[in-house]
Amino acid sequence: MLCLLFILVTLSMISYTLVIQKTQREFLRRQAKSVSRQIVLTRQWIASLGGVWSKDAYSRPHGFLTTYKNDSDTDQASEFYLHNPALATREISSLADLKYGYNFRVVSDLFREPKNEPDGFENDALNKIRNQNLEYADGFDGGLYRYAEPLYVKKGCMKCHGDLDEDVKEPMKSVLLNKYGTRAFGYKVGDVRGIISIQIPRDSVLRILTSVFTWWNFIIGAVSVFLFYFFTRFVIAKPLIRLTEAATQLSKGEIDIDLGVESIQEDTRNEIAQLTLAFERLRKSFQIMYNKISRIKEKGITLPKLR
Ligand code: HEC
Numbered sequence: 001m002l003c004l005l006f007i008l009v010t011l012s013m014i015s016y017t018l019v020i021q022k023t024q025r026e027f028l029r030r031q032a033k034s035v036s037r038q039i040v041l042t043r044q045w046i047a048s049l050g051g052v053w054s055k056d057a058y059s060r061p062h063g064f065l066t067t068y069k070n071d072s073d074t075d076q077a078s079e080f081y082l083h084n085p086a087l088a089t090r091e092i093s094s095l096a097d098l099k100y101g102y103n104f105r106v107v108s109d110l111f112r113e114p115k116n117e118p119d120g121f122e123n124d125a126l127n128k129i130r131n132q133n134l135e136y137a138d139g140f141d142g143g144l145y146r147y148a149e150p151l152y153v154k155k156g157c158m159k160c161h162g163d164l165d166e167d168v169k170e171p172m173k174s175v176l177l178n179k180y181g182t183r184a185f186g187y188k189v190g191d192v193r194g195i196i197s198i199q200i201p202r203d204s205v206l207r208i209l210t211s212v213f214t215w216w217n218f219i220i221g222a223v224s225v226f227l228f229y230f231f232t233r234f235v236i237a238k239p240l241i242r243l244t245e246a247a248t249q250l251s252k253g254e255i256d257i258d259l260g261v262e263s264i265q266e267d268t269r270n271e272i273a274q275l276t277l278a279f280e281r282l283r284k285s286f287q288i289m290y291n292k293i294s295r296i297k298e299k300g301i302t303l304p305k306l307r
Contacts, residue, residue, distance in 0.1 A: 001229075001232065005225065005228070016209070017205055017209065020205055020208050020209060020212070021205055024202070024203070024205070024208065025138075025145070028138075028145040028147070028200055028202065029136075029138055029147065031102075031200060032138070032145070032147035032198045032200060033136070033147075033149075035102065035104060035198055036104070036147070036149045036196050036198060039089060039092070039104060039196055040149075040151070040196065042088070042089075042092070043085040043086075043088070043089060043106075043151075044085075044154060044156065046083070046084070046085045046088050047085050047154065047156035047157050048156040050156075050159060050172070051065060051082045051083055051084045051085070051160075052082075052083050052088065053068070053080045053081065053082055053083070054080065054081050054083060055078055055079070055080055055081075056078065056079065063087070064081040064082055064083060064087065065081075065082040065083065065084045065087060065175060065176075065179070066081075066082045066171075066175040067079055067080065067081055067082070068080040068082070084160060085106075085157075086106050086113065086116065089104070089105065089106045089196075090105065090106075090115070093105055101200075101201055102198065102199060102200040102201070103198075103199055104196060104197060104198040104199070105196075105197050106151060106194055106195075106196055106197070107122050107126075107194055107195060107197055108126075108151075108184065108193060108194030108195075109123070109126060109194070110183060110184045110194075111183075111184070111194075112179075112180040112183045112184050113180075116194070118194075118195075118197075121139065121141055121146050121148075121197075122148060122195060122197050124137070125137035125138075125146075125148035125195055125197070126148070126192075126194070126195050129148065129149075129150045129192065129195060130150075130192050134150075135149070135150075136148060136149045136150075140202060141199075143201060143202055143204075144199045144200065144201060144202060145199070145200045145201075145202045146197070146198070146199055147197070147198045147199075147200075148195040148196065148197045148198070149195060149196050149198075150192045150195055151192070151193050151194050151195060151196055152190060152191065152192060152193065153187045153188065153189055153190060153191045153192075153193045154189065155189055157187070157193065158187075158189065159172060160172060160176060161184055161185060161186075161187045161193060162185065162186070162187060162188075163185065163186055164182065164185045164186070168185065235272075236272065239272045239273075239276065240272065242259075242260075243259075243272075243275065243276060243279060246259055246279065246283075247279070250282075250283060250286065255283060255286050255287050255290060257283065259276055259279060259280050259283070260276075261276060261277060261280045264276060264277055
């Protein structure tokens, strides 16, 4: 009984852990997906404007694509800085990292900016996504959940990533050529330009397990163990022990045994009760035979010996 109970508890713990693992992955995947949608939309918006300009002193570590000085302003000269989609992504990501504990970046096998070089997971994900035409790739990497989605080239991207002669126009052309050379041009609408890569810290399954366990789980567990014990003890084991004792008595010739069959209905669906009824019939047949033999003996008739 104890062994069986132990096996049952172990198996249910394993199945519980697997369910948690699967739920956790699904949950993280959904979270990453919605983050990714949001970034793709933001980037698309920035690309459709040809990048966004910010005004006045800009000294972030991320740099800027180009500047523009407005001298026509009579009060004061203003300086503007251009943020292309990849740069804006990096800027937003550094905020997310700080505030929400997850981060994302945009990487490509043909990177212009060394910071956008893919790592091991990102390289695999990019190849898989490109070769198998996947919507996403994901996995666990130590304490991190990692997720990647393709970034397709849209019309708005062409002015900085399209054909150098046809799509990329001045003055952007010179800015890009001066800063990055001829890298990452020549894409067509629909190409996979790179991936958006998202990392979310992952809680250990043990921590989730312990946080999910409350006194209520414990009480429910204890009640089910008690019910299981009660059922096997009183509904299965006890009647079987009684039948075993009766069989032993019968084998010794004691046929006046009370099996308590009065309370059992003939058409019962309880197998043990049916067994008891069958046993009672067997006992009665024995009794009838015994009585007959006794009467024959009383009449002085000798029976042939059994071989
Ligand atoms: C205003 C010009 C501009 C537009 C529009 C633009 N990009 Fe870029 N993109 C760049 C520059 C410059 C870099 C490299 C430097 C950096 O990371 O800021 C870059 C980098 C990237 C990277 C990272 C790999 C690398 O080369 O470093 C990806 C992926 C990318 N862009 C995809 C896109 C997609 C997709 C679109 C359209 C939705 C788009 N870009 C629109 C200028 C642009």
